[in-house]
Amino acid sequence: xxxxxxxxxxxxxxxxxxxxxxxxxxxxxxxxxxxxxxxxxxxxxxxxxxxxxxxxxxxxxxxxxxxxxxxxxxxxxxxxxxxxxxxxxxxxxxxxxxxxxxxxxxxxxxxxxxxxxxxxxxxxxxxxxxxxxxxxxxxxxxxxxxxxxxxxxxxxxxxxxxxxxxxxxxxxxxxxxxxxxxxxxxxxxxxxxxxxxxxxxxxxxxxxxxxxxxxxxxxxxxxxxxxxxxxxxxxxxxxxxxxxxxxxxxxxxxxxxxxxxxxxxxxxxxxxxxxxxxxxxxxxxxxxxxxxxxxxxxxxxxxxxxxxxxxxxxxxxxxxxxxxxxxxxxxxxxxxxxxxxxxxxxxxxxxxxxxxxxxxxxxxxxxxxxxxxxxxxxxxxxxxxxxxxxxx
Amino acid sequence: xxxxxxxxxxxxxxxxxxxxxxxxxxxxxxxxxxxxxxxxxxxxxxxxxxxxxxxxxxxxxxxxxxxxxxxxxxxxxxxxxxxxxxxxxxxxxxxxxx
Numbered sequence: 001x002x003x004x005x006x007x008x009x010x011x012x013x014x015x016x017x018x019x020x021x022x023x024x025x026x027x028x029x030x031x032x033x034x035x036x037x038x039x040x041x042x043x044x045x046x047x048x049x050x051x052x053x054x055x056x057x058x059x060x061x062x063x064x065x066x067x068x069x070x071x072x073x074x075x076x077x078x079x080x081x082x083x084x085x086x087x088x089x090x091x092x093x094x095x096x097x098x099x100x101x102x103x104x105x106x107x108x109x110x111x112x113x114x115x116x117x118x119x120x121x122x123x124x125x126x127x128x129x130x131x132x133x134x135x136x137x138x139x140x141x142x143x144x145x146x147x148x149x150x151x152x153x154x155x156x157x158x159x160x161x162x163x164x165x166x167x168x169x170x171x172x173x174x175x176x177x178x179x180x181x182x183x184x185x186x187x188x189x190x191x192x193x194x195x196x197x198x199x200x201x202x203x204x205x206x207x208x209x210x211x212x213x214x215x216x217x218x219x220x221x222x223x224x225x226x227x228x229x230x231x232x233x234x235x236x237x238x239x240x241x242x243x244x245x246x247x248x249x250x251x252x253x254x255x256x257x258x259x260x261x262x263x264x265x266x267x268x269x270x271x272x273x274x275x276x277x278x279x280x281x282x283x284x285x286x287x288x289x290x291x292x293x294x295x296x297x298x299x300x301x302x303x304x305x306x307x308x309x310x311x312x313x314x315x316x317x318x319x320x321x322x323x324x325x326x327x328x329x330x331x332x333x334x335x336x337x338x339x340x341x342x343x344x345x346x347x348x349x350x351x352x353x354x355x356x357x358x359x360x361x362x363x364x365x366x367x368x369x370x371x372x373x374x375x376x377x378x379x380x381x382x383x384x385x386x387x388x389x390x391x392x
Numbered sequence: 393x394x395x396x397x398x399x400x401x402x403x404x405x406x407x408x409x410x411x412x413x414x415x416x417x418x419x420x421x422x423x424x425x426x427x428x429x430x431x432x433x434x435x436x437x438x439x440x441x442x443x444x445x446x447x448x449x450x451x452x453x454x455x456x457x458x459x460x461x462x463x464x465x466x467x468x469x470x471x472x473x474x475x476x477x478x479x480x481x482x483x484x485x486x487x488x489x490x
Contacts, residue, residue, distance in 0.1 A: 035401060036401065057401065058451055058488070059399070059401070059449065059451045059452060059485040059486065059488075060399075060401060060402060060405075060439040060440070060449065060452070060485070061438055061439055061449060062438065063405065063435075063439070076405070076435040078434070079434045079435030079437070080434070080435070091430065091433075091434025091435055091436070091437035091438075092437065092443070094437070094438045094443075095437070095438060097443065097444060
């Protein structure tokens with residue numbers, strides 16, 4: 001019998017929600033790491049019991065946690081009291097040191113600050129963890145200030161993939177309102193050399209050689225809030241989604257505008273269509289229908305809540321442009337929560353489940369592709385991220 | 393042995409109680425105490441001071457003998473009472489909202 005495990009990162013801890021394939025009754029485990037901000041946690045596709053979590057605090061900085069039993073117990077890799085084989089524990093699982101070597105060709109030490117001056121890169125936190133599709137010990141980390149790191153030893157140590165910052169536009173990147181974060185990492189299942197990433201506020205980037213070289217993929221984006229609305233970089237991309245069986249097709253929720261690319265990001269076109277507002281954070285794709293996509297429209301960049309106090313998921317079955325509101329089971333009055341960029345996910349059961357979390361602490365689930373919704377939990381701390389594992 | 397009092401979140405992380413005992417070889421200073429803590433409890437590296445620069449994290453404070461020594465030189469000798477284990481070395485998370 002299939003099971004579903006929902007991994008929820010919140011402002012004050014992590015929660016693991018599990019159910020059988022019916023998705024009617026849920027077991028709630030947590031808070032794990034109570035009191036800490038959990039920006040993101042995600043399971044390895046190669047070993048579903050291997051989970052990684054980004055645990056952060058304004059006081060004590062970054063911690064990386066790892067579980068090998070599906071979230072029942074956790075450890076800080078390499079940070080234990082017992083010596084690891086070959087030497088003492090290193091305690092460096094939370095060490096994200098920017099590459100300053102000549103290996104990048106032109107190491108960068110600054111990006112653009114809010115006042116237009118150049119500012120040194122300073123590590124703040126890990127926003128997103130993306131486990132490898134094939135190796136449980138390999139994970140990519142998107143961090144603030146924006147950079148991409150990789151571990152190949154189960155998060156015991158991390159190395160920057162420096163080509164991203166080294167490709168030339170880094171000095172033009174500048175922080176979005178939430179910081180200069182690398183928040184989206186998409187691994188192409190058909191091509192191990194291809195990775196997509198996105199940064200607020202720099203835009204989307206792609207490598208076709210495993211991370212050695214990168215290029216911006218922002219052609220077609222238009223952002224009125226930057227001096228050159230069609231600039232190569234500087235766009236506030238909020239999230240990007242891809243269906244694993246159609247890796248050339250990408251969907252993007254930008255600061256404003258919902259976008260689509262049919263050529264792996266070489267060119268984008270707007271598919272906001274009849275959405276009531278095209279501002280938002282999340283975007284995701286149905287597990288079995290590559291042209292069915294979901295967004296949660298948010299009123300504006302200063303009013304981070306749904307229009308008219310009605311929490312509505314919008315679904316397009318045509319890959320954009322034509323959208324329908326999904327409201328059954330969702331609050332349709334006095335609802336002023338937000339849904340953050342990593343807080344939507346889908347399962348892969350026959351009847352696709354869709355899940356999202358809110359800053360009001362609700363995690364909503366639909367077991368019928370969005371037609372009907374119900375809350376799994378209603379009173380968690382503000383939800384930062386939602387990931388789903390479908391377990392056999 | 394030096395007695396060290398950790399803030400609650402770091403106790404959880406290190407799987408210890410409120411007070412730990414550590415051995416410091418040579419002069420007892422902020423730096424030598426923190427070196428000993430991090431050597432014994434590697435999971436605390438980076439949580440009290442920066443991995444690379446060893447600068448104290450901004451919202452962490454060090455108290456001994458009812459004095460805030462956060463801004464003292466990391467190589468200044470700590471009071472005899474701390475070195476003798478009679479008074480603990482307090483590591484404190486600054487009081488701030490969040």
